[in-house]
Amino acid sequence: xxxxxxxxxxxxxxxxxxxxxxxxxxxxxxxxxxxxxxxxxxxxxxxxxxxxxxxxxxxxxxxxxxxxxxxxxxxxxxxxxxxxxxxxxxxxxxxxxxxxxxxxxxxxxxxxxxxxxxxxxxxxxxxxxxxxxxxxxxxxxxxxxxxxxxxxxxxxxxxxxxxxxxxxxxxxxxxxxxxxxxxxxxxxxxxxxxxxxxxxxxxxxxxxxxxxxxxxxxxxxxxxxxxxxxxxxxxxxxxxxxxxxxxxx
Amino acid sequence: xxxxxxxxxxxxxxxxxxxxxxxxxxxxxxxxxxxxxxxxxxxxxxxxxxxxxxxxxxxxxxxxxxxxxxxxxxxxxxxxxxxxxxxxxxxxxxxxxxxxxxxxxxxxxxxxxxxxxxxxxxxxxxxxxxxxxxxxxxxxxxxxxxxxxxxxxxxxxxxxxxxxxxxxxxxxxxxxxxxxxxxxxxxxxxxxxxxxxxxxxxxxxxxxxxxxxxxxxxxxxxxxxxxxxxxxxxxxxxxxxxxxxxxxxxxxxxxxxxxxxxxxxxxxxxxxxxxxxxxxxxxxxxxxxxxxxxxxxxxxxxxxxxxxxxxxxxxxxxxxxxxxxxxxxxxxxxxxxxxxxxxxxxxxxxxxxxxxxxxxxxxxxxxxxxxxxxxxxxxxxxxxxxxxxxxxxxxx
Numbered sequence: 001x002x003x004x005x006x007x008x009x010x011x012x013x014x015x016x017x018x019x020x021x022x023x024x025x026x027x028x029x030x031x032x033x034x035x036x037x038x039x040x041x042x043x044x045x046x047x048x049x050x051x052x053x054x055x056x057x058x059x060x061x062x063x064x065x066x067x068x069x070x071x072x073x074x075x076x077x078x079x080x081x082x083x084x085x086x087x088x089x090x091x092x093x094x095x096x097x098x099x100x101x102x103x104x105x106x107x108x109x110x111x112x113x114x115x116x117x118x119x120x121x122x123x124x125x126x127x128x129x130x131x132x133x134x135x136x137x138x139x140x141x142x143x144x145x146x147x148x149x150x151x152x153x154x155x156x157x158x159x160x161x162x163x164x165x166x167x168x169x170x171x172x173x174x175x176x177x178x179x180x181x182x183x184x185x186x187x188x189x190x191x192x193x194x195x196x197x198x199x200x201x202x203x204x205x206x207x208x209x210x211x212x213x214x215x216x217x218x219x220x221x222x223x224x225x226x227x228x229x230x231x232x233x234x235x236x237x238x239x240x241x242x243x244x245x246x247x248x249x
Numbered sequence: 250x251x252x253x254x255x256x257x258x259x260x261x262x263x264x265x266x267x268x269x270x271x272x273x274x275x276x277x278x279x280x281x282x283x284x285x286x287x288x289x290x291x292x293x294x295x296x297x298x299x300x301x302x303x304x305x306x307x308x309x310x311x312x313x314x315x316x317x318x319x320x321x322x323x324x325x326x327x328x329x330x331x332x333x334x335x336x337x338x339x340x341x342x343x344x345x346x347x348x349x350x351x352x353x354x355x356x357x358x359x360x361x362x363x364x365x366x367x368x369x370x371x372x373x374x375x376x377x378x379x380x381x382x383x384x385x386x387x388x389x390x391x392x393x394x395x396x397x398x399x400x401x402x403x404x405x406x407x408x409x410x411x412x413x414x415x416x417x418x419x420x421x422x423x424x425x426x427x428x429x430x431x432x433x434x435x436x437x438x439x440x441x442x443x444x445x446x447x448x449x450x451x452x453x454x455x456x457x458x459x460x461x462x463x464x465x466x467x468x469x470x471x472x473x474x475x476x477x478x479x480x481x482x483x484x485x486x487x488x489x490x491x492x493x494x495x496x497x498x499x500x501x502x503x504x505x506x507x508x509x510x511x512x513x514x515x516x517x518x519x520x521x522x523x524x525x526x527x528x529x530x531x532x533x534x535x536x537x538x539x540x541x542x543x544x545x546x547x548x549x550x551x552x553x554x555x556x557x558x559x560x561x562x563x564x565x566x567x568x569x570x571x572x573x574x575x576x577x578x579x580x581x582x583x584x585x586x587x588x589x590x591x592x593x594x595x596x597x598x599x600x601x602x603x604x605x606x607x608x609x610x611x612x613x614x615x616x617x618x619x620x621x622x623x624x625x626x627x628x629x630x631x632x633x634x635x636x637x638x639x640x641x642x643x644x645x
Contacts, residue, residue, distance in 0.1 A: 150356035152343045153321050154370040155421060164369070168360045 027224035036209035044185040047124035055132035089194025115197035123191040132177030139173035274457035280329035300455040304472030349418025357402035370421035546640040548616035560636030
């Protein structure tokens, strides 16, 4: 287990410093590199915010209401994780691209969705949607209904019950869901490369930058950003574990 | 709550108003509910007067929890009406009914403090912080919880949690309080103490209340009225005295305390029991000759005496043999097997009921006080004369 997991990670840091820390630093602060990191952080944050809200709404509806086809809907909601990310990206292109199902209507306007930041966000939302939902729904299912009953008999409206009684109890699940979404999103490659156009300084996220630099032969450049991403991911997962422990008291 | 009560929460008058008629706070009529294919409640009707408390008593599955949830608005009835203070509420949502519910597990919001829990009802009604604090402080004092105001529910005891649940419900001045088997999670000692405190508090505040329980002792202590439910149907409603001493059905007789139910046959002013004991019966009576009747009497209605003579009671059951004796502290429980055609007082055996040497296996439960037991010590095998102070004839 150790060689399989530790060695590849270690090699990022070992190789990065073979030519000395200055080279590492220079590669890190190049404009394209910084821009890619900024883009990744921004798109991942927006994706996370959106998917936590969508996940909450979906979990609430699925949990509280029984309707025909709800099990089919459950499967559909969980689909994005089963689809290869390149396929997801391709599908989005087909939908929003120049001659796409919906994209063709935008042909005549100034709006273009594909090959923009919006495209990256859309792709990320699609691919990571089941994550927050998957954590929030079981938590919602497990909530004792007597709290909601109590709030209702005390005169609370549905929104008040949700805001004061349900939401605080879901705190842990929401945080975990958000962190999972962020971690997944920041590393997303397959769908992003399809829909973003990989334009340096414009629509090139950090994983895309690593790929681009590597194919150009600039291994130090790739290495620096790879190290940063590795550290960010490591930090996020530590946060997840830490929050889980704290909220289980 | 043993401390002095502060000024009552509701602005009640210092002088008592003359009681004109019994005004109804809650009225339930013809309530029915079906779950799937099961008729969980069937035509249940009862009412609670202002300031009164009623206990719904029954086994699990008898429909009492369903009744509470229907009144609270957490379920909708399939038939019947519910009205509170004169206005019909069966079509209102729970949040519009102005009812307070104390749940079995109290349902205190875990991430709020005691004070925040109590103030919740006011907060969602838009009451300002200052006024809220006033009310919360008053309720904390009323329920003796001042020292717990900043604690979380997980940090206080079961008895304290229930008090918080009550204070929380009282905060928004509901017209009715519903208690859903809320004492069942407490240990016996706390339970009894808390019951009394709550009873006193409700009397003071004059709020009508409905309690649900399967514990008959609790029912008799908590309720001004007891309503007994059996498989979704109401068997009897009455004061604890009425229901205990004047049960209308066999279920009510056997559910509330121990009872001896004996079948017999009516013969011209006498009841011939299955063991050929005869009882002089009150005249006139609605029963026809040869009509099957069921009579019921409680273990404490029996007086035992020496076998050579009549006990000084209005009725007699002849002679019997002690089968079992058990010590129960303040009382002694016995089982006595009645002998066939034993001494019947002024009646000769031939005047009563049919023939034969039927083997008699009528064993009745008897309870005596410690002092009666000392006066006439009995052991299994002893013969006794059995006297009966009173009995009731059940319908059906």
